[in-house]
Amino acid sequence: MWVILTVALYWGFDTKSIGQKKELASRALSGTQVDVGPIINTAKESLAVQDLQEINALEGVVEGGAKDTLRVNYLKQLSGKWYKLQEFLIAGHYATLVAETEPTGEHWSIAGTTYIPGIANQDPILSKACFQGAVSALENAISLDPEQINHRVNLALAYTERPPEDNPMKGIQMLLNLDKKHPDELVVLTTLGRLAMKTGQMDRAKERLERAVELDPNYVRAVCLLAELYRQTSDLRADELAEKCELINN
Structure with missing residues (x-):
């Protein structure tokens, strides 16, 4: 359900062309395929009371239909809160909602780099989901801001964290190519x-x-x-x- 929600929010924002929106939304959907709802519920079970109260309060505001500007602010707070708790997939999920609501290169880059620490997760499903989320978000950042080298460096770092089996040097090679050009x-x-x-x-x-x-x-x-x-x-x-x-x- 959360994937459908993010797409609805994305299409409600009209600062980009229809074609560009379709491309970005398609990438987001092809990123992490894990339903984050049950993961959030499981993570909440081990939270301290104060942390749980803060997160529930922020969720209540977000789900209460706040205007986009306020909603984005609370989504950022949720992402930051979960990041501090080292729940990187959840943090990346909320950062992705920010980027889908306000699709800028910076927002997509933040979403991508939020996922990256989670690639080291020992759970292979969560690791893969974080990798896919990072790659799709950073590819969106590059498509919107192709001259920003940091986006390309971070994409390469995602591949160094989880090298493809058929191309284990892909991330390093991406960095070496950047070094040749710059x-x-x-x-x-x-x-x-x-x-x-x-x-x-x-x-x-x-x-x-x-x-x-x-x-x-x-x-x-x-x-x-x-x-x-x-x-x-x-x-x-x-x-x-x-x-x-x-x-x-x-």
């Missing part, structure tokens, strides 16, 4: 550096992260990752860079 793009360099660290390729990680810091000495993600890499490799520059990481993080 060799000085900080988010691409930093993402490749982080993944190289994760797989123990320290020399390659160092090359990419040092390049990112050279391009922008205050790019916090690269600075902090490079500080950690220096620490792990006993580089004498580790303490100095760790101090800088803390400074620009505050």
